[in-house]
Amino acid sequence: MVESAPKSRMSGPARRAVITAAALRIFAEKGYHAASLGEIAKAAGVARTVMYDHFPSKRVLLLAVLQEQNTALVEYIGARITGRGTARERMRDTVDAYFGFAQSRPEARKLLFDPTSEDDPEIRTVRWGIREARTKAVAAMLAQDMREIGVDPAEPGAEAVVEFIITGMDGVAQWWEHRPEVPRSTLVEGVMWLLSSGLGPRP
Amino acid sequence: MVESAPKSRMSGPARRAVITAAALRIFAEKGYHAASLGEIAKAAGVARTVMYDHFPSKRVLLLAVLQEQNTALVEYIGARITGRGTARERMRDTVDAYFGFAQSRPEARKLLFDPTSEDDPEIRTVRWGIREARTKAVAAMLAQDMREIGVDPAEPGAEAVVEFIITGMDGVAQWWEHRPEVPRSTLVEGVMWLLSSGLGPRP
């Protein structure tokens, strides 16, 4: 054989990591259906059929990537939220941590939170669970503030506001990808400003 | 032939309308790639190949649906925004009109504004244009308010806030689909409350 390229043979876990990394990129860029295993395999530097030595199907591969990135998110946010300081300080830290995650892992943010209309029921369920976990976390943070100003966090209007805030943050994160020169602190200030005083005068 | 079902033969425009209506539903439900022409044809009550007598390709069909729904949106919002009243009143009317659109045409909202990662460049361009038009409209509305409170609408922080508001509204609209019993006015009040005073005391 005139073979020249010494394709490195990796250990199972190492190869799996390479594959999930490639899959994250491709899935985030094209969406689940438009992404093909062949393309992901190519990006991971292996033949297409090798995929099946590591993951039983494309669907399971996506689910693995989702789980992986979700734990990465939890670790990322958790590591930066000490839980110290006033409610406002903790909120600010959380907002900042979320933008930090969006900055350092844009594909992960996209894959985890962009509302792509998916037909597969299990995928739908998993993604909804991830999204809901985030919603709950934010709602819990805001519940205290709301009670203090005399608003029942369980009332529909309050829930809607929580959704507003969460998806609004995502929107800012998306927008940020097109304007990476804007410093993170500017985003945090803008969000905190709106959250604390609406369109009223800036403090 | 023992044919019994008298499949009605429609005029060209009428059939096209049926097809785009079906396509809107299926595209919104499954996304572009997961939706198949066969399925849409079935929903429209015709054989699959009839699709090609009315639209040259699946891609063009989607673009047609997008244009159609976008003009529907513009008409819907435009018809409800008189432009009279104070800035706050107009803003309230706009928010209400948007939720009205989301309520009466949930699939259209989904198709037009959910950020699905699409690979086709032309589709991407069209959808981005639609989204940007909405952003511009909102930014123009808010510019006046911002100037009045001493904020330059062109500064990055202000832009980010506009993105926050727009995607936040979308988030509320999505959430509303799961809680349709909540009256529209509650959503409008919630949004207006946050926009005018943040998480401060409700007026």
Added chain:
DNA sequence: AGGTCAACCGACACTAATGTCGGTTGCGCG
């Protein structure tokens, strides 16, 4: 050293989708 396990791959079968072609038939219009 040599044997075993797993990483790796090419060829194949299968499915589902898009798009084409030729033909048929209902409906409007002179």
Added chain:
DNA sequence: CGCGCAACCGACATTAGTGTCGGTTGACCT
């Protein structure tokens, strides 16, 4: 009435993607 256009359809060609199978070979372990 009859003529023609266009709405409609079934059969086909083609492509692209998923998942399977058998075989090869490198690396580790005793």
